[in-house]
Amino acid sequence: MTAYAQLEGRFRSLGALKEAAGVLHWDMATMMPKGGAEARGEQLAALEVACHEMIAAPDLAELLAGAEGEELGAWQQANLREMRRAWRHATALDADLVAALARAAQKSEMVWREARPANDFKATLVPLGELLALVRQAAAAKAEALGCGPYEALLDEWEPGGSVARIDGIFEAYAAFLPDFLERVLSHQARGGPRPVLAGPFSKAAQEALGRRLMKVIGFDFEHGRLDVSLHPFCGGVPDDVRITTRYDEADFTSALMAVLHETGHAMYERGLPADWRLQPVGQARGMSLHESQSLLIEMQACRSPEFLTFAAPLIAAAFGGEGPAWQAESLIRRYHRVERGLIRVDADEVTYPAHVILRYRLEQAMLSDELPLEDLPAAWNDEMERLLGVRPPDDRDGCLQDIHWYDGAWGYFPTYTLGAMTAAQLFGAGVRAVPEIPGALARGDFAPLMGWLRAEVHGRGSLMTGEELLTRATGRPLDPEVFKQHLRARYLAE
Secondary structure (H helix, E strand, O other): OOHHHHHHHHHHHHHHHHHHHHHHHHHHHHOOOHHHHHHHHHHHHHHHHHHHHHHOOOOHHHHHHHHHOOOOOHHHHHHHHHHHHHHHHHHOOOHHHHHHHHHHHHHHHHHHHHHHHHOOHHHHHHHHHHHHHHHHHHHHHHHHHHOOOHHHHHHHHHOOOOOHHHHHHHHHHHHHHHHHHHHHHHHHHHOOOOOOOOOOOOOHHHHHHHHHHHHHHHOOOHHHEEEEEOOOOEEEEEOOEEEEEEOOOOOOOHHHHHHHHHHHHHHHHHHHOOHHHOOOHHHOOOOHHHHHHHHHHHHHHHHOOHHHHHHHHHHHHHHHOOOOHHHOHHHHHHHHOOOOOOOOHHHOOOOOHHHHHHHHHHHHHHHHOOOOOHHHHHHHHHHHHHHHHOOOOOOOOOOOOOOOOHHHOOOOOOHHHHHHHHHHHHHHHHHHHHOOOHHHHHHOOOOHHHHHHHHHHOHHHOOOOOHHHHHHHHHOOOOOHHHHHHHHHHHHOOO
């Protein structure tokens, strides 16, 4: 066997093990009884170490070097590039640190699952502190191996090639843009008067049935996926078995429904990845900014569009037995285009959402560098929220405990949400220009034109090229934050 063929075989086994770990994580968030936490921690740690040892094996460097001299096609060359990138990340850490990180993340996450409903941030301090200490070790080791700063080393795990300087510029510009624009939007919105009230309660069964129906409209295949409940909505599993979760509020169906549609966008990306390259690095998603762009494109660009909401309005009304003006399309459009200074990131509108991400981005950098002690996180969170959005959380449940990410070890992830929102606006605009019938099709509940374009331009390309190259090929230019601002002006000031 050639060196490259040996690498493909090894990475195929590695990919299968990582998929198994993904399903175990899904089970931990949805089905696992509390008493299984310690055993699950050991299982996940064992899988992490097995994967690490496989990729950090002494002969892998020789195989990578040997494959460089072979005649390879474009997909194989890209696969080799992604193999080398994964190898650089893996070999920066020793197996003991990998195992310790896995155990600490599982322990911290399980404490968070009880601490958030109980509004008990103090309960998380010890496990989160232990996890953060290990994250710092990993960040320092990877920074040395990659030749960058510690935060940028963590960012590179989620956003390959991501630049802190670039993100700083984008976020600072948006933070400067937001105050005046938000005031204009709120004034414009107020002139439209109060929204009609949607009277509940809305049963969980009815919400789930509606979510499933609209998932099918988008194109979700329940032969290759599930919808379940978890404390924090997410999309997990594997491309051939995608697991979506949401959380329900019987007083308000609107949040859970959009969470389902958001996660369906992630699922459709996973399902659309190139089947010929399953279990190979080149067959995986091209970073989390692009992944978040697919969920936000479906939720924000498509499913909150007037066209789709006009289609969905009678289905929503029928699901809950709703009658009258509050259930008509015009009212639902106003509801789903509502902008407000809210506390919860996952419920935030497009205008204020980036502020939630900027807050987390700044705080996690400060914690990683030890400029912000963990015990000061709640106060720092509340102060920054008040400064950015003019609201202050009444408790930690709706403050620094609201997201799972830090508590399960996902440091450096948050910037990808806003980069994804900006990428979504740029991709959707390009898709409509390329396929003008997309808006009309959404008004009929037909996602085929949109999904067909995304399959060809985004999903089916996997990690063949860099994210910047993919976006430039699909839209004609690299990421341009001004496109997102133009979208916001058109949607929230022109109505």
